[in-house]
Amino acid sequence: MSVLIIAEHEHGVLKSDTSKVVSATQKLGKSITVLVAGLNVSEVAAAASKIEGVSNVIVADNAAFEHQLAEDLADLVVELAGDYSHIFAAATTTGKNFMPRVAALLDKVQISDIIDVIDENTFKRPIYAGNAIATVQSAEDKHIVTVRSSAFDVAGEQAPAAVSTIDAVKENTLSSFVSQQETESERPELTAANVIISGGRGMQNGENFALLNGIADKLGAAIGASRAAVDAGFVPNDMQVGQTGKIVAPQLYIAVGISGAIQHLAGMKDSKVIVAINKDPDAPIFQVADYGLVADLFDVLPELEASL
């Protein structure tokens, strides 16, 4: 029995999350199939076929999958599920949406957000906002698993594996797509960025987040925010780093005016290098920072931008 991974893609581009999920499953030593469901996704399929370790790619190219609605994706995955002992997807908002539906339709439990694969039925996952790591073992014969992709490296490349197509669409009478509103940004996505600079409540308002732009431009960084900044209405929720937002692990994470609440730390503490800039020397963020600067961010940010 082999592994099925549901690919994560957007605008005809395969996301690196998929490659990281392939890395996570390589330890199982099983043949790996990637399912690409979407509309006009031949390039996504071609990219997936070149991820090291993938034995074949199945493409479901149909308008029904264009918006990745849970009802459509779940029915498709359930249709294919018989051949696989492990069904994996990235724990993105797409994976989190359809995977539990797949699990329930198959009458299987799901193991969410794993950060390590111990063996074919044992996995590690964070619980309590990352304050504890549980090792869990499933008694199921089919494992439905979502993967915290930031915990795994991108897999290598290989000569393209075989690509086949499948035509299996059930009519969805339950839900329909209305609209999509995307955050426009030239910057890298938070979950894929090598450098992230995030602002917290200390930024005082949304306009002041512009102070981070110049630094982000110079470092090729993504801009994030703490939940406090999102709750205060400074910035939209898709910028939120934390247990209830995005989980990130960049090479460099710069926390500006962020106190370091448990829930924020849960989202960024696996970053390689953490820098904290805060005027409160007792802020908990300093306990996890490699480099701390106790200073007023409004003095420091322009200086930092100028010195990069």
Add this chain to the structure above:
Amino acid sequence: MKILVPVKRVIDYNVKARVKADNSDVDLNNVKMALNPFCEIAVEEAIRIKEAGKATEVVVVSIGDKACQEQLRTALALGADKAIQIDTAEKLESLHVAKLLAKVVEQENPELVILGKQAIDSDNNQTGQMLAALTSRAQATFASEVIVEGDKVNVTREVDGGLQTIAVNLPAVVTTDLRLNEPRYATLPNIMKAKRKPLDVISAADLGVDLTPRITTVKVEEPSKREAGEIVADVATLVEKLKNEAKVI
């Protein structure tokens, strides 16, 4: 329209969970417990829909031992009309919970079920989606806006990279994200009133769901700790260290 809101009793949002010395689990002895924050948002949303005249009744349900009646009373004080406790002392998995809730959905027949997107203890983010699957209903997860219009609900969802709006046909299951609303505080008169609202207790065993565990927790550990680094004097030192010591810029 009737709205069902399943809620969970969990460790208080502000309390840091500690791992037991024997690594068997997280220590919840003498820890402050509360209504799961996402569930609180779900209760608030249901009450707002009722206040807008689009629902007639809000029923809250929780699964657990008698202690979870405290959270049900909280939900009643916020404005729910009726509560159900599904009594069990077992530690349940999301699939069990979804199956028990599916039985309640069968009995109560709500047009809309609103749940929190995840509980802050197990962090699974599964129950709503599973319940939708088991009851063959549409699902709209991670909602930041819910608009009921006739036999449809338009839900704006928090997705990676922005917002997605979908229309789901009723009956449906919605799960809440953080920005959906800001829950109200229960007033003292409403807390008193909540004590007299109906709270039914059903034994989980009577619902005919197989609750045999399928997941074993092998161990629970503290996450690896990060060591605090150094405080640098100024921006110039910081940039120098990032370049030459950490080599990340």
